[in-house]
Amino acid sequence: MKTITVKRPAAERLRAFHPWVYRTDILQAAGDPGDLVAVHDPGGAFLGIGYINPASEISVRILSFSRVEINRDFFRERLLTAFRKREVLAGRTDACRLVHAEADELPGLIVDDYAGHLVLQVNTLGMERMQELLLPELLELRRPKGIYGKSDAASRRREGLDTEDRVLHGEIPGRIEIREGGARFLVSLREGQKTGFFLDQRRNREIVSSCINKGDRVLDVFAHTGAFGIHAALNGAGRVRLVDASREALALARENMALNGVSGEAVRADAFDFLTEAPGTRDRYDLVILDPPPFAKAKRSTAGALKGMRHLIAQSLRILRPGGLLAVFSCSHHVSQEDLGVALLEAAADRGGRVEVLEHLFQDRDHPQILNIPMSLYLKGFLVRSL
Ligand SMILES: C[S@@+](CC[C@H](N)C(=O)[O-])C[C@H]1O[C@@H](n2cnc3c(N)ncnc32)[C@H](O)[C@@H]1O
CATH class of the missing domain: 2.30.130.10 (PUA domain)
Incomplete structure (x- = not known):
């Protein structure tokens, strides 16, 4: 070597x-x-x-960080250690992130499990080369029904690799049904965003939906396939409105509502336009969820991203009923919990109000946070009450 x-x-x-x-x-x-x-x-x-x-x-x-041989045994050990960490989720779901790259000491590799179907995301040339050692171990340890190779185009381009979108093993149905707490969701590995579902928000969906009172009105902005809103409906919300810009995500959200026997409205709109106009309507909510995509993909765009967040938060506070709740997230590495707190504070000050923090929110345990790797903490959020 x-x-x-x-x-x-x-x-x-x-x-x-x-x-x-x-x-x-x-x-x-x-x-x-x-x-x-x-x-x-x-x-x-x-x-x-x-x-x-x-x-x-x-x-x-x-x-x-030790002198070891990088062979099949090495990958077997790494995979087993990663799988053990996910045992904490047993009984709560049949879908989780099995390998979270650097945070599981397998840089460049993501493996998600959707009810026995795996999605493999290989984002570096080095990890691509390691596939012949890693894949046989993954097959032996998990015995998956299928493996879908779906790689993040931007990172692969930076590494000089072509994109990958194909079945690598077994069968991958068009829709896979997964379970999360008391809810069920359909996931499309081929067409869905990321690997198909935002698994990292699982615990936050539990926390936020546990605050629902019977009959509450809920607005789920950046709803994707409706996961937050559907959990809220199952916990007793009276009216759920989902807003997202993606036609495909909303079509699946409607199927997911039907699958769970709940009703709600799925609105296709740009979230900025929707929230800019919302205070002028008569609709008011007990809970607003704001879960945008990563606005700050590079450090230089952090200020612009925070300005956008402040606007979305301020508009959301305007349409809350007195004492209503706001759950707000950022999944950008470059936006810290403190930055998000300042955005909340400034947005509340804009309208002469205060906010009470009920929960600090983070990615769930299958997306490990390693303190030595600051970038491994990427999803931050607050659940607040508007005072
Ligand atoms: C982080 S995901 C939301 C995940 C979702 N809350 C969940 O728990 O499954 C962000 C979503 O924002 C949507 N989106 C991106 N830009 C948007 C915009 N300008 N207006 C509305 N939706 C947008 C994407 O289609 C995507 O579904």
């Missing part, structure tokens, strides 16, 4: 178990794209083993 040497600050980062080496960290490079390399500090001390791709800004991703 070839050895690369990194600068001192990068060596310190790796010693603190951060798994990335940037192109600018490298003093002496070696290895072809996708190769395994040993990473050393300028004094020659071993730091870890990773795979290299000089074409990517993140040029090395560490697989292990």
